[in-house]
Amino acid sequence: MAKYWLMKSEPDAYSIDQLKSDKTTLWDGIRNYQARNFMMNDMKVGDKVLFYHSNAKPPGVVGLATVSKPAQPDPSQFDKKSKYFDPKSKKEDPRWHCVEVKFQKKFKDMLSLDWLKAEKKLEEMLVIKRGQRLSIQPVEKSHYDYIVKQGK
Numbered sequence: 175m176a177k178y179w180l181m182k183s184e185p186d187a188y189s190i191d192q193l194k195s196d197k198t199t200l201w202d203g204i205r206n207y208q209a210r211n212f213m214m215n216d217m218k219v220g221d222k223v224l225f226y227h228s229n230a231k232p233p234g235v236v237g238l239a240t241v242s243k244p245a246q247p248d249p250s251q252f253d254k255k256s257k258y259f260d261p262k263s264k265k266e267d268p269r270w271h272c273v274e275v276k277f278q279k280k281f282k283d284m285l286s287l288d289w290l291k292a293e294k295k296l297e298e299m300l301v302i303k304r305g306q307r308l309s310i311q312p313v314e315k316s317h318y319d320y321i322v323k324q325g326k
Contacts, residue, residue, distance in 0.1 A: 177221045178318040179212070180301055181239070181275065182228040182309045190225050190237040193277045198242055201310075202250045202272045203258040209310040214245045214271045222318055223275055226301065227284070228309070234286035235321055243274035281325035295320050 181201060183189070193199055204210055223239040247268035250258035263269035291302045300311045 177216065177218065178224075178313040178315055179217065179221060179241075180224040180226050180235070180299075180311045180313050182226045184229040185227045185236075189227065190277075190280050193225065193237075193239060193275070194280055196277070198274050198276045200246075200248070200272050200274050202248045203256075204248070204272060204309060205258065205260075205270065206309065209308055210270055212310045212312070213273045216312075217241050217245065217273050219244055223278075224313060224318065224321060232284070232286040232288060234284040234289065235281065235325065236284050237280040238278040238322065238325075239275040240278055241273050242276035245271040245273050248272040279325075283325075285321060285324055290321075293320075 188199065201213065204213065219241055221241040223241065224235045225237045225239050227233055227236050247265075248258070248270040250256040251260040251263040251268060251270045252265060253259055258270075260269055287302065290296050290299060296302065296317055299313065299317050300306045300308070
């Protein structure tokens, strides 16, 4: 049974267009334990993803992806040149993990955060709640389906 997620990325760091070009990417550089735990314990191949541009003007859902490979050790934690390098993480006992995601679709028009907030059907979505800054969030199937329908 597929699960549904919202994954945030700053478009100047990694955009939906970059994912479309790359076709797949490791969702690396996540340094929040709850988000890491979602990837390690809850995300499975085939899970559906809302791709969300954060820290953008405006922020919002810009497309769709799927989880294409299960969690694996995040290679950036071992790369001394990476801003995500973690000197406390060891190859034999990695601290950080990441899934691979695969591009599915870019929406013709972004569904902005303001639009999400204005939609009565989406009022329970975590992304619109105050204080919800997590870069990976679970999404209800009904919310996912509604957003996909609107994004066409």
